[in-house]
Amino acid sequence: MRFNKETFVAGFALFSMFFGAGNLMLPPLLGYKAGDMWSLVTIGFVISAVIIPLLGIVAHAKLQGTMLDFAKKVSPQFSFVYCLLVYVISITLPSPRTASVTHEMAIQPFFDVSSWLTSTVYFALVLIFVLNRSKILGLLGKFLSPVIFIVILSIICISFFSTQASIAPSDFQTPIISGLLEGYQTFDAIGAVVVGGVIIISLNLKGKQDFQSNKKLIIKSGIVAGIGLLIIYSGMIYNGALFNTDFDATISRTELLSGISFKTLGSIGKVFLSILVGLACFTTAVGIVTGTADFMKGIFDNSQKAYLITAIIGCVLGVLMGQFDVHYIITVAVPALMVIYPITIILILLNVVPEKFTKPKVFRSVVVVTIIFSIPDFLASIGLKNSVAPILEHLPFGKYSLAWLLPAILIFLIMNSYLLLQKKQD
Incomplete structure (x- = not known):
């Protein structure tokens, strides 16, 4: 299986759309609580946050339609309601969460500004990218994703070679299950069915219409993204485990991530982390809003006006919901995930x-x-x-x-x- 430049660009673009706020914050705290059972927790986390999403991309490569095709065998009505629920959840929870995390971790530590200002500027930039969607694959795959990947990898490697502390026992009774359920919070399975469609439409806009060629490209790019996620997730879970005797047991997700970056990169770690958080969150928000706008455009007979209106609504909702703190958004997301995640996993598996x-x-x-x-x-x-x-x-x-x-x-x-x-x- 050959991987050329185009495969890596598309793969890194996929990686960046997957890798957002939750993907950055969840693994370290999971490893922190897992302690000496971090490897078992990693297995569970990888199942729901890497393997299932990768299969979602394979399903998209096989179908090469819209997200409506994922559930069309159940019924057209069910498929429409399911897609609508996924997109509503996506633009009201994970997308705003990216702005909330960016404010808490990348803006607030340096600038005394309100979350309203952060969210407004943030989603104004998201809107600019979404309205230039034909350039999304190149911008994300060539420029933003490699920076994200290199910065995170630096933190992981420095921790690995510099930390000598012993790892404390685990807090989990069922580490694999705990890792699996925490993987729900990344929204990666839902992300697969949303951003997979973005990749397909982006390829079509570039004039790539050959079914078999596109199928191979999408699967290969999914493998590239999956390997990237696997390396980052397992590394950050291990990082959390390495430092689980260095911090207070009540530490929050954002505080732990900041603490680890400071211990690995020193005072400059805050700056690197801010850049990392901002980029990781931003690329995910772009992917979610673009996917939602693409869906509504398809519903309204390929209407560009529907695309524009949906993009604006998605960004306005992002500003409004982005005022809530990260912990609150994660808590609110749990019931929605308990409904939509099992259905999404089953639809992905059935389509593969x-x-x-x-x-x-x-x-x-x-x-x-x-x-x-x-x-x-x-x-x-x-x-x-x-x-x-x-x-x-x-x-x-x-x-x-x-x-x-x-x-x-x-x-x-x-x-x-x-x-x-x-x-x-x-």
Whole structure:
């Protein structure tokens, strides 16, 4: 498998759209709490934040349509509602979170300005990039992403070679599951179905219409992005574990990230971290707003006006929601993730599996069962844990917020067996 310059540009562009606020803040604290079990936590985190998103890109390469194609085998109506939910969640939670993190970590430590000013300037710049979407792949892949990658890699390498402290025991009883669920907060699986579409449209705008060539390019760029995420995530989780005796147990995500950068790069670490945070958050916001605007443009008969209006609304929402602090946005995101993430994971997996195993009846059955069995997890996340506790206790993996997993696998096997039997009888 050959990787040329175009593959790396597209791969780094994908990496930058994936790698945002949560991707930067979540791994160090996860490693900090994981302690000596950091490697097990990394496995769980990589499953939900690298492997599943990479499969999402493979699914896009296979379909090469819009996000509506991900759920079209369930029904056109379901597909539309699902896509609408994903885009609404994306522009109201992870996109504004990028502005909130940028203010807290890159602006506030140096300048006495309000979060209103930060968010307004930030999303004005996002809007400029989104309105010049034909240049997005080149700008992100050639310039911004390599800077992000090099700065993070510097922090990881310096920590690795300079830290001698012993690693404390883990706080987690089920480290792999804890890592898996924390990976939800990166929004990377949702990001895969959103930004994968951005890559496809960007290739089409550049005149690349050959299906097989585009398929190979998209898959290879997904592999490049996946390797980048794997290196950064595992390195930052390990960093958090290395420093888990150096900080107070109540330390926040942003404080830990700042502390690690200071210990590795000294006083200049703050400056590097500010640049890193700003770039990482910005590229993700650009990807999310562009993806949402592309979706609405497609809904309204390829209307450029719909694209412009959606981009403006996405940026205005970013300014408004960006006034909340990072911890609050992460907390608010949990119920939404408990609903949309299982469905997204299942849709990604079903679109990757060979078509002979994913007939429309199989698609519908698996998705419906996933929705039904993810309801208890959703109810638990909104404060009704005591009410649904008896149900979750009797469901396999229920206590790990994965009650939907085994039923989805079983119905997939049952439906395929049933259709095979039916075919033999005919």
